[in-house]
Amino acid sequence: MADVAIVGTGHSKFGARTDVNLQELAWETVRQALEEANLEQQDIDMFVVGNAGGWSSEPLSAIVIGEYCNLAPKGTMRVEAACATGSAALRIAYQAIKSGEAKIAMVIGAEQMHQSPHPLAIEMMRRAGNYFWEFENFGLTFPGYYALYATRYMAKYGMKEEDLGQIAVKNHYYGSFNPYATFQKPIKIEEYLKSKIIASPLKVYDACPITDGAAAVILASEEVAKRITDTPVWIVSQGFASGTANLSKRDDFVSIDAARVAAEEAYKRAKINREESWKYIDVAEVHDCFTIAEIMAYEDLGFANRGEGYILAREGQTYIGGRIPVNADGGLKAKGHPIGATGVSMAVSLTRQLQQRAPKGTQATINNGYALAHNMGGTGHYAYVTIYSLKKPSA
Amino acid sequence: MADVAIVGTGHSKFGARTDVNLQELAWETVRQALEEANLEQQDIDMFVVGNAGGWSSEPLSAIVIGEYCNLAPKGTMRVEAACATGSAALRIAYQAIKSGEAKIAMVIGAEQMHQSPHPLAIEMMRRAGNYFWEFENFGLTFPGYYALYATRYMAKYGMKEEDLGQIAVKNHYYGSFNPYATFQKPIKIEEYLKSKIIASPLKVYDACPITDGAAAVILASEEVAKRITDTPVWIVSQGFASGTANLSKRDDFVSIDAARVAAEEAYKRAKINREESWKYIDVAEVHDCFTIAEIMAYEDLGFANRGEGYILAREGQTYIGGRIPVNADGGLKAKGHPIGATGVSMAVSLTRQLQQRAPKGTQATINNGYALAHNMGGTGHYAYVTIYSLKKPSA
Numbered sequence: 001m002a003d004v005a006i007v008g009t010g011h012s013k014f015g016a017r018t019d020v021n022l023q024e025l026a027w028e029t030v031r032q033a034l035e036e037a038n039l040e041q042q043d044i045d046m047f048v049v050g051n052a053g054g055w056s057s058e059p060l061s062a063i064v065i066g067e068y069c070n071l072a073p074k075g076t077m078r079v080e081a082a083c084a085t086g087s088a089a090l091r092i093a094y095q096a097i098k099s100g101e102a103k104i105a106m107v108i109g110a111e112q113m114h115q116s117p118h119p120l121a122i123e124m125m126r127r128a129g130n131y132f133w134e135f136e137n138f139g140l141t142f143p144g145y146y147a148l149y150a151t152r153y154m155a156k157y158g159m160k161e162e163d164l165g166q167i168a169v170k171n172h173y174y175g176s177f178n179p180y181a182t183f184q185k186p187i188k189i190e191e192y193l194k195s196k197i198i199a200s201p202l203k204v205y206d207a208c209p210i211t212d213g214a215a216a217v218i219l220a221s222e223e224v225a226k227r228i229t230d231t232p233v234w235i236v237s238q239g240f241a242s243g244t245a246n247l248s249k250r251d252d253f254v255s256i257d258a259a260r261v262a263a264e265e266a267y268k269r270a271k272i273n274r275e276e277s278w279k280y281i282d283v284a285e286v287h288d289c290f291t292i293a294e295i296m297a298y299e300d301l302g303f304a305n306r307g308e309g310y311i312l313a314r315e316g317q318t319y320i321g322g323r324i325p326v327n328a329d330g331g332l333k334a335k336g337h338p339i340g341a342t343g344v345s346m347a348v349s350l351t352r353q354l355q356q357r358a359p360k361g362t363q364a365t366i367n368n369g370y371a372l373a374h375n376m377g378g379t380g381h382y383a384y385v386t387i388y389s390l391k392k393p394s395a
Numbered sequence: 396m397a398d399v400a401i402v403g404t405g406h407s408k409f410g411a412r413t414d415v416n417l418q419e420l421a422w423e424t425v426r427q428a429l430e431e432a433n434l435e436q437q438d439i440d441m442f443v444v445g446n447a448g449g450w451s452s453e454p455l456s457a458i459v460i461g462e463y464c465n466l467a468p469k470g471t472m473r474v475e476a477a478c479a480t481g482s483a484a485l486r487i488a489y490q491a492i493k494s495g496e497a498k499i500a501m502v503i504g505a506e507q508m509h510q511s512p513h514p515l516a517i518e519m520m521r522r523a524g525n526y527f528w529e530f531e532n533f534g535l536t537f538p539g540y541y542a543l544y545a546t547r548y549m550a551k552y553g554m555k556e557e558d559l560g561q562i563a564v565k566n567h568y569y570g571s572f573n574p575y576a577t578f579q580k581p582i583k584i585e586e587y588l589k590s591k592i593i594a595s596p597l598k599v600y601d602a603c604p605i606t607d608g609a610a611a612v613i614l615a616s617e618e619v620a621k622r623i624t625d626t627p628v629w630i631v632s633q634g635f636a637s638g639t640a641n642l643s644k645r646d647d648f649v650s651i652d653a654a655r656v657a658a659e660e661a662y663k664r665a666k667i668n669r670e671e672s673w674k675y676i677d678v679a680e681v682h683d684c685f686t687i688a689e690i691m692a693y694e695d696l697g698f699a700n701r702g703e704g705y706i707l708a709r710e711g712q713t714y715i716g717g718r719i720p721v722n723a724d725g726g727l728k729a730k731g732h733p734i735g736a737t738g739v740s741m742a743v744s745l746t747r748q749l750q751q752r753a754p755k756g757t758q759a760t761i762n763n764g765y766a767l768a769h770n771m772g773g774t775g776h777y778a779y780v781t782i783y784s785l786k787k788p789s790a
Contacts, residue, residue, distance in 0.1 A: 001396070001495045046635070059449065060477055063640045063776040073656045075635030076777070077476040077483035082455055088472040092487055098494035100396045240441070240470030245458045261468045381458040382471070 003394050004097040005225035005232030006217050007104075008037030009348040014213035014336035015182040016114050022051075022061060023068035026110040029216035030069045033106065037218045037228050044218070045102035046075045050089030050109040051340040052082065055116040065108060082377030083289060085109065086215070086343025087238070087384030093219045094235050103221050109344030110214035143207055145247065145379040146290035147199035152253035153292060154201065159310040161201055165192040166313040167291035168205045171327050175334025177361035182209055182336035206291040211336030215344035217351065222392070233351040236370075236387040239265025243380045250380070254307070258383035259300035259376060266372075266385040267302075270393075274302035277372070278324040281387075283353045283364035285346040287376040288331040297374050298326070301385070325364040328353065343384065346373035350388050366390075398789050399492040400620035400627030402499075403432030403613035404743040409731035410577040411509050412607035417446075417456060418463035421505040424611035425464045428501065432613045432623050439613070440497035441470045445484030445504040445735040447477065450511040460503060477772030478684060480504065481610070481738025482633070482779030488614045489630050498616050504739030505609035538602055540642065540774040541685035542594035547648035548687060549596065554705040556596055560587040561708040562686035563600045566722050568714075570729025572756035577604055577731035601686040606731030610739035612746065617787070628746045631765075631782040634660025638775040645775070649702070653778035654695035654771060661767075661780040662697075665788075669697035672767070673719040676782075678748045678759035680741040682771040683726040692769050693721070696780070720759040723748065738779060741768040745783050761785075 010032030012025055020028075026049075034040065049062035058064055062078035065071075081088035086109035093105035153159055169189055175181035187205065195205040225232040241261035244250060251257060267274045272281075286301070288294035298309035303324050312318055318326040329335050329349040332342060350371040352358050369390035376383050405427030412420055421444075429435065444457035453459055457473040460466075476483035481504035488500035548554055564584055570576035582600060590600040620627040636656035639645060646652060662669045667676075681696070683689035693704035698719050707713055713721040724730050724744040727737060745766040747753050764785035771778050 054449070054454065060640060060773060060776055062476070063637055063773065066637050067639050067641070071637075073636045073638060073653055075657070075660075075779075076637045077474050077486070077635075079472050079474050081457070081472040091472070092490070095487070095490035095494045095496055098496065099490045101490055101493065240472075241468045242458060242461050242466075242471045243468060244462050245455060246462070258468055262470070265470075378455060378458065381455055384470075 001098050002100060002221040003392050004094050004219050004221065004235045006347060006351045007220045007225050007228045007232055008033040008039065008218035009351050010216040011180050011345060011348045012214045013180050014211050014338060017112065017212035018114055022110055022112045023065045025112060025212060025214045026065040026108050027069050029214045030106065030108060033216040033218050039104065039218065041070045043104055044071060044074055044106045045104050046096055047071050047106040047108060048089045048092045049076060049078045050085040050107070050344060051078055051111060052080050052085050055113055065110060071106065081382045083287070083337070083339050084343055084375045084377035084382040084384045085340040086345065087373070087375040087386060090343060090347055090386065091238055091240065091384065094238065097219050097221050103224050105219045106216060107219065107344055108214065108216045109341035111338035111340040112212045113210045113338060114212050141199065143199035143202055143290065146292050147202045149253050149296065150201050150292040153295065156254055157307040157310065162189065163310040163313050164206055164291040165189050167288060167294045168192050168333060170319060171288060171331040171333035174328050174362050175330025177359050178330045178335060179359060181330040181334050182211055183334045202290060208289050208332035208337040211338040213336055213338035213341045215341045215348050217344060217347045231355045233354050234389050234392050236389045236393045237266045237269030238384060238386045239263060239269065240384045242382055245378065245381055247379065255296055256300055256376065256380035256383065258380050259297065259374065262383035262385040263301050266387050270387045277301065278303045280368050281324060281370045281372045282366050282368055283325045283328060283350065284372040284374065285329070285349055286326055286374040288327060288333050289337060291333065293376065294326065294331070301372070301374055320364050328358065328362045328364055343373070343375040346375060354388060354390050396493050397495060398617040398787050399489050399614055399630045400617065401612050401742060401746045402615045402620050402623045402627055403428040403434065404746050405611040406575050406740060406743045407609045408575050409606050409608035409733060412507065413509055417505055417507045418460045420507060420607065420609045421460040421503050422464050424609045425501065425503060428611040428613050434499065434613065436465045438499055439466060439469055439501045440499050441491055442466050442501035442503060443484045443487045444471060444473045445480040445502070445739060446473055446506060447475050447480050447734040450508055460505060466501065476777045478682070478732070478734050479738055479770045479772035479777040479779045480735040481740065482768065482770040482781060485738060485742055485781065486633055486635065486779065489633065492614050492616050498619050500614045501611060502614065502739055503609065503611045504736035506733035506735040507607045508605045508733060509607050536594065538594035538597055538685065541687050542597045544648050544691065545596050545687040548690065551649055552702040552705065556588070557584065558705040558708050559601055559686040560584050562683060562689045563587050563728060565714060566683060566726040566728040569723050569757050570725025572754050573725045573730060574754060576725040576729050577606055578729045597685060603684050603727035603732040606733040608731055608733035608736045610736045610743050612739060612742050626750045628749050629784050629787050631784045631788045632661045632664035633779060633781045634658060634664065635779045637777055640773065640776055642774065650691055651695055651771065651775035651778065653775050654692065654769065657778035657780040658696050661782050665782045672696065673698045675763050676719060676765045676767045677761050677763055678720045678723060678745065679767040679769065680724070680744055681721055681769040683722055683728050684732060686728065688771065689721065689726070696767070696769055715759050723753065723757045723759055738768065738770040741770060749783060749785050
């Protein structure tokens with residue numbers, strides 16, 4: 001099987017991008033990725049578009065983007081895996097190269113949530129839980145789901161709201177250095193504590209924003225990658241899993257099953273021991289749609305023991321220089337979370353980290369050359385865990 | 396790279412399936428496919444759901460289906476490529492096996508268009524052209540698009556409405572033998588000619604119906620396939636391509652660019668000469684969303700010369716016993732067209748054809764052991780052409 005490397009990356013400014021339409025937003029990143037890889041559209045064998053969609057009346061986003069970016073008549077498809085959509089798109093291109101069906105593949109993640117009026121956008125997010133039982137019958141909303149997790153976690157392990165606040169403070173701190181981030185302003189723990197409650201115990205500063213944004217990566221086979229770059233970033237493995245749509249069927253509320261299953265598969269394929277993963281991984285991106293989600297991710301990924309994830313936050317162990325730097329680009333919390341783009345944005349940030357060209361103030365120390373992305377969909381419906389490395393996987 | 400075979404198939408009754416919800420509909424086919432392959436859910440490494448979606452308020456169809464069919468926590472994603480969605484789902488599973496990422500993968504195509512009220516369902520179909528310019532500004536609808544193709548084709552090549560009628564008569568004839576078909580009643584050319592015009596020159600009997608339905612196939616690597624079945628049906632190749640969303644940018648209106656590009660790629664990979672393809676292929680499924688689409692497909696696939704596709708119809712050359720049997724399961728026209736299921740349904744029909752277990756009255760003569768599926772999305776936005784064989788591709 002062919003080894004697969006990232007050879008080009010592109011990233012748009014995230015935020016309220018009402019200055020562009022979806023295809024223009026995508027083009028900002030496609031262009032950047034092509035330039036980085038020194039390739040032209042005709043060199044691309046296929047492209048995959050990660051776009052959860054539903055925000056506008058134009059339904060065929062892959063076609064509209066492909067045409068605008070001059071990628072047609074190359075083969076394409078649109079993929080959706082809720083908030084893990086970008087990682088699902090990456091997977092398809094990864095398999096395409098690994099199987100020999102393509103030599104060079106483009107992954108585009110793009111979402112323009114502001115195409116819907118704000119209340120509709122929030123309503124659409126709500127539906128991505130279990131629509132029929134939980135939203136329609138009980139009125140459960142997305143912050144509500146994660147508030148349930150946070151409440152249970154606090155009761156079981158003694159986490160304080162200040163611990164959640166440390167995640168917000170860290171991610172806003174790193175967002176302040178990232179020119180692509182929605183929020184580029186650090187916040188103080190006092191501001192966090194005073195911020196408005198949206199679903200107790202979660203506050204506005206616990207939640208990621210409704211965001212427009214795009215990101216792109218170009219994947220290539222080993223043979224092509226070596227022609228293009230001296231520093232290919234290899235995809236070592238990807239694990240993925242699904243979970244029940246129904247919160248009432250979950251085993252517990254302090255962890256996400258699908259994330260554990262996906263991480264296990266990714267680690268196994270990468271031959272990394274889960275319990276020691278933080279010793280190998282130089283930098284990680286995790287799905288902090290709410291601060292509690294980042295804490296649970298620490299544990300689901302093996303960065304901390306069960307019930308001790310909040311201690312990493314309390315001790316600042318996930319800043320650069322700590323046990324393992326997490327979300328050094330600001331994470332979903334400060335960078336923003338344009339659904340289909342997020343998984344691809346993680347790939348862009350980690351590629352630039354491993355190549356030591358992250359924005360000033362956000363570069364982690366690269367020792368072992370491994371990086372990890374953890375991208376969730378729904379409230380644990382989808383999980384994708386991807387491991388990247390400077391070392392060729394089959395070497 | 397691993398060879399990939401179909402080792403199990405499932406197909407639901409197509410039609411107005413208001414007796415079930417989407418996940419129950421999917422389960423009818425998942426269960427049948429598992430039984431055929433003598434597998435259980437835990438044997439499946441991953442599953443892909445083809446579902447264009449948007450008909451109901453429950454947005455995460457892959458999760459809802461996966462949970463109901465007891466496929467969770469296996470990894471999954473939902474894919475959309477307009478009316479070629481089923482073939483895109485097949486592609487992802489094909490690449491997963493070929494790349495070694497999975498040994499056994501389930502492909503589920505499912506759509507329940509009747510979950511929307513009828514006028515809304517038709518409005519949603521309309522949007523799958525070029526929403527902004529063509530639907531919103533000019534009111535162009537889906538039958539309208541294909542009426543433009545038919546008008547131009549008639550003017551250029553002298554095709555008569557009776558020739559289009561022959562496609563409808565043939566596909567209804569075969570639908571009458573297919574227990575899964577929406578319409579199981581043959582029609583006479585006189586009935587066709589008297590049927591109501593919906594977009595001149597197209598009549599009701601030129602159009603496929605709004606349909607509910609599901610289909611599933613299980614793909615496996617060679618090693619696994621040989622344990623499961625003595626008659627694996629191999630995926631030899633798949634070509635795919637995209638086209639402009641904007642009809643005004645097409646080169647001509649008597650053919651579909653993307654279909655030609657996809658066919659070329661599929662034939663090249665299968666080492667089949669396009670001009671002689673009908674000599675190798677024992678039976679084909681083509682995307683007859685409207686009768687004119689089947690005529691254009693004959694030419695785009697090389698079954699007929701340019702401008703002579705309608706002569707195949709006139710002469711009855713695409714019945715069993717003719718040059719090449721096409722849509723012996725009734726096609727989209729009579730079997731129905733539940734968007735996400737259609738490409739998977741084609742795979743099911745062709746697998747059963749090659750294994751000589753098609754319903755009575757529809758079994759083609761299997762000589763060379765090749766079959767071909769042509770699945771389009773939009774009005775030429777997406778094209779997927781897949782070639783199947785009883786012979787192992789790498790042999």
